[in-house]
Amino acid sequence: MKSAAQLRHLAATIAAAAIIGTAGIATAATTTAPSATPVAPPQVAQCAGCHSANGMGNPVAGFPALAGQPTAYLEHQLYAFKHGTRRNAIMKSFATGLTAADRKAIATYYNSLPVVAPASLPAAPSDDLGKTIALHGAGVGTAHVIPACASCHAAGGLGRAPAFPRLAGQPEQYLEAQLIDWRKGSRNESNLHLMRNIAKDLTAQQIKAVAQYYASLPPTGTSGS
């Protein structure tokens, strides 16, 4: 079990790598489209049915928004679906035929799409359990320390390129399913296993609370704080 201090150190290391990696490039805010939107790669016509033509997903069906998510993150997910380190039957079928160049083009395209405010957001949970975990973590002083989600996913859950995706406004059932998938091992990313180590210490009640909290936050705003 990693201590909160170790996890914070890992987070700082990754954040530093992110800053170095993007030095010299005008900050690619995840919420604004660069002036030149790349031409849609041909494959994205198939993705629209679930992730919507504007890339904002389908909250009712639980399909995640892709718009504005970090390019490297999206690229890596498509690789993981194809190679089975992230197991999902639907997405495997769409990712299998994609080459590395396709993944890069698709990820660049979705990253460039502006994040659109949804017509409505689900109500915030009536208690503070999810919010407290998100902002302050849990279990401090025990063998099961949960670091604050915001330390990596940024204030408001808006994410931080290149490694930390936006959580704000994603469908509740999607967020919950991801945390359960890490616990089960069907999502098994190589990113130092940050999320696996966190998810294994969350209870079902904490997972539900934090998923509900992030689903209720607006996905629009300035990221990277």
Ligand code: HEC
């Ligand atoms: C039939 C519906 C459907 C279609 C069509 C579809 N997806 Fe998905 N997509 C999903 C579902 C469901 C998930 C969540 C999978 C999971 O729980 O791991 C997902 C997840 C993703 C993710 C991960 C998002 C994240 O935040 O980690 C990416 C990236 C993605 N899809 C890209 C695509 C691309 C690119 C296409 C088109 C080539 C596509 N999808 C077509 C249903 C679909």
Ligand code: HEC
């Ligand atoms: C030490 C950094 C760190 C902390 C702290 C952290 N995360 Fe993450 N999180 C990540 C990384 C890295 C990823 C991307 C994993 C991947 O590449 O598959 C991620 C991805 C996720 C995803 C998947 C999003 C998507 O679009 O599929 C969810 C959900 C998530 N985190 C929830 C949480 C919650 C809830 C907390 C707090 C209890 C938390 N995270 C704390 C680093 C962190």
